[in-house]
Amino acid sequence: MLEPVRITPPLTGEAVSGLRAGMRVLISGKLLTARDAAHKKMVALLEKGEELPVSLTDQIIYYVGPSPAPPGRVIGACGPTTSGRMDVYTPALLAQGLRGMIGKGFRSPEVLQALQAHHAVYFGAVGGAGALLSKCVQSARVVAYPELGPEAVYELTVSDFPAVVINDIYGGDLYRDGRRQYAVHK
Amino acid sequence: MRTLDCQIVTEVTSRLCREANFVLEPDVISALGKARDDEISTTGKDILEKLHENAAIAARDRIPICQDTGIAVVFVEVGQELRLTGGSLEEAITAGVRDGYARGFLRKSVVGDPLVRKNTGDNTPPVIHWRLVPGDRLKISVLPKGAGSENMSALKMLKPAEGLEGAKQFILDTVSAAGPNPCPPLVVGVGIGGTMEKAALLAKEALLRPVGAKNPDPELAALEDALVASINQLGIGPMGLGGRVTALAVHVLVFPTHIASLPVAVNLNCHAVRHKTAVL
Ligand code: SF4
Numbered sequence: 001m002l003e004p005v006r007i008t009p010p011l012t013g014e015a016v017s018g019l020r021a022g023m024r025v026l027i028s029g030k031l032l033t034a035r036d037a038a039h040k041k042m043v044a045l046l047e048k049g050e051e052l053p054v055s056l057t058d059q060i061i062y063y064v065g066p067s068p069a070p071p072g073r074v075i076g077a078c079g080p081t082t083s084g085r086m087d088v089y090t091p092a093l094l095a096q097g098l099r100g101m102i103g104k105g106f107r108s109p110e111v112l113q114a115l116q117a118h119h120a121v122y123f124g125a126v127g128g129a130g131a132l133l134s135k136c137v138q139s140a141r142v143v144a145y146p147e148l149g150p151e152a153v154y155e156l157t158v159s160d161f162p163a164v165v166i167n168d169i170y171g172g173d174l175y176r177d178g179r180r181q182y183a184v185h186k
Numbered sequence: 187m188r189t190l191d192c193q194i195v196t197e198v199t200s201r202l203c204r205e206a207n208f209v210l211e212p213d214v215i216s217a218l219g220k221a222r223d224d225e226i227s228t229t230g231k232d233i234l235e236k237l238h239e240n241a242a243i244a245a246r247d248r249i250p251i252c253q254d255t256g257i258a259v260v261f262v263e264v265g266q267e268l269r270l271t272g273g274s275l276e277e278a279i280t281a282g283v284r285d286g287y288a289r290g291f292l293r294k295s296v297v298g299d300p301l302v303r304k305n306t307g308d309n310t311p312p313v314i315h316w317r318l319v320p321g322d323r324l325k326i327s328v329l330p331k332g333a334g335s336e337n338m339s340a341l342k343m344l345k346p347a348e349g350l351e352g353a354k355q356f357i358l359d360t361v362s363a364a365g366p367n368p369c370p371p372l373v374v375g376v377g378i379g380g381t382m383e384k385a386a387l388l389a390k391e392a393l394l395r396p397v398g399a400k401n402p403d404p405e406l407a408a409l410e411d412a413l414v415a416s417i418n419q420l421g422i423g424p425m426g427l428g429g430r431v432t433a434l435a436v437h438v439l440v441f442p443t444h445i446a447s448l449p450v451a452v453n454l455n456c457h458a459v460r461h462k463t464a465v466l
Contacts, residue, residue, distance in 0.1 A: 022229075024229075024232075064253065065253060065254075065293065065295075066253050066293075067249075067250045067253045067255055067291060067292055067293040068291045068292075068293065069291070070248075070249070070291040073249075076249060076250065076253060076291055076293070077244070077249050077250040077251070077252060077253035077255075077293075078253050079252055079253055079254075081253075081254070081334070082333075082334050082337070082367055084367065104334070104366060104367070104369065104425065104426075105334070105365070105366050105367035105426070106365055106366065106367060124366070124425060124426075124427065126233055126236050126237070126240075126425060127252070127334065127369035127425060127456065128237065128240070128251065128252045128369045128456050128457055128458040129236050129237060129239075129240040129252075130240070130244075130249070130250060130251065130252045130253040130254075131240050131241075131243040131244035131247065131249040131250065131251060132236055132239050132240035132243055133240075134249055135243065149305075150293065162236070164229065164427060166427075174427055174428070175365060175366055175426050175427070177428070178227070178229070178421070178423060178426070178427045178428020178429070179365075179420070179421040179422055179423070179426070179428050180421065180428075181227075181421065181428050182226075182227060182421035182423055182428045182429050182430055183419065183420060183421030184419035184421070
């Protein structure tokens with residue numbers, strides 16, 4: 001197995017062009033978090049022609065709704081949530097310069113097209129490994145929509161956060177190709 | 187007549203909610219270990235290794251195995267010779283869920299009205315399934331159920347003529363369409379027969395069985411083995427990245443049904459099979 005590629009956001013278009021579906025990455029630096037409610041709010045602002053509360057240019061959004069941080073900890077369990085729920089909002093955010101997303105599960109054909117059009121990637125993190133992934137988070141602070149509680153937009157500082165490139169800018173798709181490789185055809 | 191104070195039920199339910207979310211049972215750990223040995227994809231093996239590390243960290247540091255600590259599904263068997271004192275049993279269980287989710291720093295993932303969608307703030311109400319049984323004991327099983335796998339579950343009313351082959355195909359199609367979304371490797375709960383709601387309940391109940399323990403009926407046990415084998419030929423693999431271990435186990439339960447019916451329910455559970463039982 002190839003060594004993981006190290007990534008430090010902001011992620012430029014050039015960095016993205018070197019990523020191919022199936023590559024393992026270790027991300028260190030800042031990630032933004034957002035789930036359904038924050039996406040809905042951000043897209044509503046864009047539709048009104050207003051500015052977003054945080055710049056998405058060259059950023060990575062992590063789809064996560066952590067469990068509450070117990071006393072003395074930065075964050076609770078924080079694995080990825082199902083990305084498909086964000087699909088309807090995603091092309092609008094990619095048009096704002098969003099460069100990457102981390103989640104789990106299928107994306108819609110519209111999102112896959114938008115990834116290619118805007119030169120962005122979709123990473124998968126290990127679902128159900130929330131305790132392990134919490135160890136990669138060094139700090140967490142709310143940067144928008146505090147009223148949304150656990151669904152607020154946080155900025156996480158992470159170190160060696162493990163993920164895999166699922167969809168790249170060339171149309172590569174690990175969910176499709178990985179499955180083809182291991183399927184047993186009768 | 188034996189009596190039991192509802193306060194004890196609350197305390198035990200609270201503890202079960204926390205333990206289920208922090209500690210994977212030995213049956214799940216050993217199924218994941220076998221999966222790691224069987225998986226031929228290196229990426230898949232790597233993921234299964236991470237799931238072991240995750241389980242160890244969760245148990246040691248008392249952090250949830252997964253941040254989706256679920257809606258609490260509670261199966262309760264009440265011995266008909268037991269007398270409960272100190273209030274309503276349903277309220278006692280609900281209070282236990284509230285306390286367990288607060289004290290354990292578990293995520294509150296329940297919205298009140300499903301269309302208005304406002305969080306209830308304390309992860310109540312739980313979904314409780316009751317059964318009256320002989321004896322004077324109370325058995326409580328807590329199954330925190332995440333949405334990722336619940337949302338990919340399905341039910342179909344087949345025509346009796348579709349028979350066993352139709353049922354198998356529907357189960358395979360459900361797992362195939364779910365792909366990476368329910369966090370494979372999965373435990374697949376299957377309920378066949380009864381009525382619509384009975385099949386769904388059987389599928390959920392099947393998830394309570396220790397992972398990999400077979401149905402005592404040899405024919406159904408053979409069906410479970412056959413289903414595991416065909417699901418694992420789909421190639422989905424751990425987290426859907428490709429591999430040979432897509433299902434850790436398939437658990438089938440059946441019930442008599444109407445001459446004109448063949449309900450089949452498939453309840454998917456992610457690898458984070460969280461269940462804890464106590465007998466009082
Ligand atoms: S499907 Fe299971 S493991 Fe995956 S995020 Fe949901 S609860 Fe966690």
